[in-house]
Amino acid sequence: MSSIAFVSVFKRYGEVDAVKQLDLTCDAGEMLALLGPSGCGKSTTLKMAAGIEAVSSGEIYFGDRPVSRLAPGERNIAMVFEDYALYPNMTVWENVAFPLKVRGITGQPASERIGEVLQLLGLRQMADSPVRGLSGGAMQRVSIGRALVRDPEVILFDEPLSHLDADQKVQLRAEIKRLQKLRQVTSILVTHDQTEAIAMADRVAVMNHGVLQQVGAPQELYERPANLFVANFIGEPPMNLMKAAFTGGGQVAGAGWAATLEAARLPVLDVGNGAIVAGIRPENIAVQAPDIAGEGRGTIVYREPRGDADVLTVALEGPAGAADRIIAEVPGPSPWRAGDRVSLGIDVGKLLIFDATSGRNREALQ
Numbered sequence: 001m002s003s004i005a006f007v008s009v010f011k012r013y014g015e016v017d018a019v020k021q022l023d024l025t026c027d028a029g030e031m032l033a034l035l036g037p038s039g040c041g042k043s044t045t046l047k048m049a050a051g052i053e054a055v056s057s058g059e060i061y062f063g064d065r066p067v068s069r070l071a072p073g074e075r076n077i078a079m080v081f082e083d084y085a086l087y088p089n090m091t092v093w094e095n096v097a098f099p100l101k102v103r104g105i106t107g108q109p110a111s112e113r114i115g116e117v118l119q120l121l122g123l124r125q126m127a128d129s130p131v132r133g134l135s136g137g138a139m140q141r142v143s144i145g146r147a148l149v150r151d152p153e154v155i156l157f158d159e160p161l162s163h164l165d166a167d168q169k170v171q172l173r174a175e176i177k178r179l180q181k182l183r184q185v186t187s188i189l190v191t192h193d194q195t196e197a198i199a200m201a202d203r204v205a206v207m208n209h210g211v212l213q214q215v216g217a218p219q220e221l222y223e224r225p226a227n228l229f230v231a232n233f234i235g236e237p238p239m240n241l242m243k244a245a246f247t248g249g250g251q252v253a254g255a256g257w258a259a260t261l262e263a264a265r266l267p268v269l270d271v272g273n274g275a276i277v278a279g280i281r282p283e284n285i286a287v288q289a290p291d292i293a294g295e296g297r298g299t300i301v302y303r304e305p306r307g308d309a310d311v312l313t314v315a316l317e318g319p320a321g322a323a324d325r326i327i328a329e330v331p332g333p334s335p336w337r338a339g340d341r342v343s344l345g346i347d348v349g350k351l352l353i354f355d356a357t358s359g360r361n362r363e364a365l366q
């Protein structure tokens with residue numbers, strides 16, 4: 001078991017900088033998710049760890065060992081791909097046996113390991129079935145079995161759940177997490193799906209345009225996003241992000257709302273007069289009767305019932321009519337309907353302040 005460290009890694013494809021100045025470590029035994037929109041450089045990062053793509057500059061270490069000049073076969077990694085990459089005419093057993101066979105491990109030692117892995121993955125009953133004809137979930141289990149069977153130093157998961165239906169996704173992500181923890185295999189997971197990253201990974205690295213934006217535990221990214229990109233990317237419905245300004249006395253105001261921040265936060269937040277953006281998550285806004293004092297008033301323009309929650313879009317009442325719209329998420333079913341006039345109570349302790357130009361969270365640690 002070893003860590004994986006990217007040190008000042010760049011990857012250029014001609015004119016395109018796919019990965020820029022990446023400094024990132026996946027600790028030994030950890031599962032680290034690389035998360036970001038299409039084209040952000042997450043697959044390229046994974047391919048460089050695998051040795052499928054060469055780094056343009058910088059170094060990748062497995063533990064203390066620099067690996068960036070080693071061929072994939074010399075790195076002791078296993079990969080799990082989104083399209084399973086199995087041999088369809090071989091049986092489940094034969095597919096899992098394959099990596100051992102190519103390394104000359106056969107007979108009793110191989111059978112024991114294959115049997116154990118099939119047991120772990122609940123595949124014992126289908127050992128003799130051809131892979132062709134299995135469900136997507138079962139196929140992906142087989143490819144996980146094939147990855148685990150030879151105890152690799154590192155497993156690289158490339159969008160492993162993207163072809164599965166919702167039920168299988170939920171089941172398999174729990175399964176992968178369980179096995180990864182049980183075997184303590186250092187793992188990197190590439191995904192564009194934040195639910196998947198948050199459910200499976202110990203830490204999540206968010207990338208955009210080839211640049212690492214933030215790395216941290218899921219809760220950390222959610223509660224203390226380092227910048228506007230992460231704030232907007234993590235969370236559904238997304239964080240409300242509104243142009244705002246400090247108006248004196250610790251008060252921050254936008255179009256149709258105003259909140260007073262705790263004095264202790266002001267030395268870090270109310271600095272200079274650069275433009276700011278205020279951020280608040282929908283669940284940190286209370287929706288109440290219009291006569292109750294709050295941080296703003298408005299009218300519900302849209303209500304989306306989600307069973308256990310209602311997502312309410314509120315058009316605030318602004319001085320010049322051009323006020324913000326705020327999304328609030330309240331426990332459901334709620335009494336609120338489109339057309340209701342309401343008062344909004346913002347949980348000011350959860351209100352974040354970002355520099356509008358750099359996008360940086362003024363309270364970010366990194």
Ligand SMILES: Nc1ncnc2c1ncn2[C@@H]1O[C@H](COP(=O)(O)OP(=O)(O)OP(=O)(O)O)[C@@H](O)[C@H]1O
Nearest residue numbers: 013016018036037038039040041042043044045192
């Ligand atoms: N072989 C290649 N040749 C040229 N450009 C490439 C190549 N592979 C990737 N790129 C470019 O590098 C950038 C990063 O791509 P990458 O596939 O790593 O992103 P990604 O976040 O994994 O996206 P996706 O989820 O769509 O795979 C993109 O601009 C992409 O077009």
